[in-house]
Amino acid sequence: xxxxxxxxxxxxxxxxxxxxxxxxxxxxxxxxxxxxxxxxxxxxxxxxxxxxxxxxxxxxxxxxxxxxxxxxxxxxxxxxxxxxxxxxxxxxxxxxxxxxxxxxxxxxxxxxxxxxxxxxxxxxxxxxxxxxxxxxxxxxxxxxxxxxxxxxxxxxxxxxxxxxxxxxxxxxxxxxxxxxxxxxxxxxxxxxxxxxxxxxxxxxxxxxxxxxxxxxxxxxxxxxxxxxxxxxxxxxxxxxxxxxxxxxxxxxxxxxxxxxxxxxxxxxxxxxxxxxxxxxxxxxxxxxxxxxxxxxxxxxxxxxxxxxxxxxxxxxxxxxxxxxxxxxxxxxxxxxxxxxxxx
Numbered sequence: 001x002x003x004x005x006x007x008x009x010x011x012x013x014x015x016x017x018x019x020x021x022x023x024x025x026x027x028x029x030x031x032x033x034x035x036x037x038x039x040x041x042x043x044x045x046x047x048x049x050x051x052x053x054x055x056x057x058x059x060x061x062x063x064x065x066x067x068x069x070x071x072x073x074x075x076x077x078x079x080x081x082x083x084x085x086x087x088x089x090x091x092x093x094x095x096x097x098x099x100x101x102x103x104x105x106x107x108x109x110x111x112x113x114x115x116x117x118x119x120x121x122x123x124x125x126x127x128x129x130x131x132x133x134x135x136x137x138x139x140x141x142x143x144x145x146x147x148x149x150x151x152x153x154x155x156x157x158x159x160x161x162x163x164x165x166x167x168x169x170x171x172x173x174x175x176x177x178x179x180x181x182x183x184x185x186x187x188x189x190x191x192x193x194x195x196x197x198x199x200x201x202x203x204x205x206x207x208x209x210x211x212x213x214x215x216x217x218x219x220x221x222x223x224x225x226x227x228x229x230x231x232x233x234x235x236x237x238x239x240x241x242x243x244x245x246x247x248x249x250x251x252x253x254x255x256x257x258x259x260x261x262x263x264x265x266x267x268x269x270x271x272x273x274x275x276x277x278x279x280x281x282x283x284x285x286x287x288x289x290x291x292x293x294x295x296x297x298x299x300x301x302x303x304x305x306x307x308x309x310x311x312x313x314x315x316x317x318x319x320x321x322x323x324x325x326x327x328x329x330x331x332x333x334x335x336x337x338x339x340x341x342x343x
Contacts, residue, residue, distance in 0.1 A: 076100045077116040079165075082124060084131045091136040091176050095146075097165040099123050102153065104160055119163045122156040127165075136172055137180050143170035212247040215240060215256065277318040284323055300324040 077099045083092040101119040127146055134142045150165040172180070211221045218240040223233045238259040245252045252260065280303065289296035300323040304316040 075102065075115075077120055079120050079123065084124070084128050084170075086131055086136040087134055088136055091172070091180075093131050093136065093139060093142065094171045094173060095124070095127055095131070096167075096169045097123065097127075097146075097150065098167040099163065099165050101156075101164075102162040104155065104162060115161055118156055118158065119161055122161070122163050123150060123165045126150060126154075131170075136176065137184070139170050139172050143168060146170060208247060212244050214248075215244045215253070218244045275318065276315050277322045280319050281323050297324050 078096075079099055080096045082095045084095045086093055099116070099119045101115055103115065127150065130145060130149060131142060134145075147166075147168045150168060153162040153164045155161065156163050171177075210217065212218055215237075219233060219237065222236060222240055223230070226232050237256070241252050241256040241259055280300075284296055284299070289299065300319060304320050304324075307316040307319065
């Protein structure tokens with residue numbers, strides 16, 4: 001008997017006992033009747049349980065014919081870091097995915113002993129068909145393409161399985177990615193350089209073949225550039241004639257010779273750049289150290305020695321030659337003769 005049936009029997013027994021008790025109180029039963037009622041209330045449930053246990057009997061369990069449950073077939077396989085060709089030689093994609101399959105109806109005795117291998121082979125064939133047509137520089141885009149192509153269940157070439165793939169990743173080997181990045185930078189720099197060269201070449205052709213073709217063309221161009229300032233253009237005719245002749249490597253026409261600026265005045269000498277010796281000599285003069293002053297020679301020698309420590313030997317020699325007496329320049333403390341002892 002189940003637990004529910006036992007509970008129901010016990011409830012009915014208690015209910016009957018309660019009703020009999022109420023009836024006894026109302027009829028004012030004698031003491032012996034109450035004793036009989038107690039025996040009935042206690043004995044009936046016990047007898048009922050024993051009777052039901054005997055009627056139910058024992059349930060025999062036969063373990064001899066027990067068959068364990070068949071193991072659940074795992075229908076997925078992980079493919080990790082498989083090299084797939086790209087459109088460029090020696091630049092392979094690195095492919096990883098989770099392959100899933102569903103077996104089709106078996107045909108006679110033809111069975112598949114390794115469905116995981118068959119499914120992986122079919123997925124790699126489908127992936128390779130796409131990747132070998134794509135450039136390696138677009139690995140992330142090709143990954144999304146593969147996710148769409150391989151997400152549909154399709155039968156393998158043998159017709160045994162329906163196969164798909166998910167969790168697809170497609171990358172490149174790190175050295176290949178670095179090479180592609182460098183190639184991209186070089187192509188960009190080359191494109192910029194070619195545009196600059198084309199711009200400069202176009203500008204040279206414009207100036208040489210159009211603007212500076214002759215003096216007349218140069219005058220018209222200069223007039224347009226200066227917003228119709230005729231006076232300025234007329235004043236610059238000589239410069240434009242010189243510029244046009246230089247651009248075409250020709251002599252200035254005689255009719256334009258009078259327009260050239262006059263160059264009969266005295267030529268201005270070209271000032272040379274002051275040297276370190278010039279600055280030092282000016283310093284000594286400003287300090288009042290004139291020629292023949294012992295302090296001038298001593299200070300010059302000390303400064304020259306400091307300059308030599310900086311590997312500026314020519315500058316040091318120039319300072320000594322300009323600002324030190326010849327005796328001091330040719331002699332050094334180490335070259336002084338040692339004093340002789342009186343015998």
